[in-house]
Amino acid sequence: MQLYRVLTGPDDSSFCHRVSEALSKGWQLHGNPAYGHDPVAGSMRVAQAVIKTVEGAEYSPDMKLGEQ
Numbered sequence: 001m002q003l004y005r006v007l008t009g010p011d012d013s014s015f016c017h018r019v020s021e022a023l024s025k026g027w028q029l030h031g032n033p034a035y036g037h038d039p040v041a042g043s044m045r046v047a048q049a050v051i052k053t054v055e056g057a058e059y060s061p062d063m064k065l066g067e068q
Helices: 013-024
Strands: 001-009 028-038 043-051
Touching: 001 013, 013 028, 013 043
Parallel strands: none
Antiparallel strands: 001 043, 028 043
């Protein structure tokens, strides 16, 4: 089964650490990162899609994707 999730956050090292953690758990980058300005916070936001193949699992909307 193929899993998909999008990581989002501020454009800083905390976001890079979240992506690095996902990669260390077997997730793979999917596409390019996206950037956008958050006018309320007055800062840049970033998003990165990641995918992971999980054997022997059955999809459920109740899955905690970050724990896979």
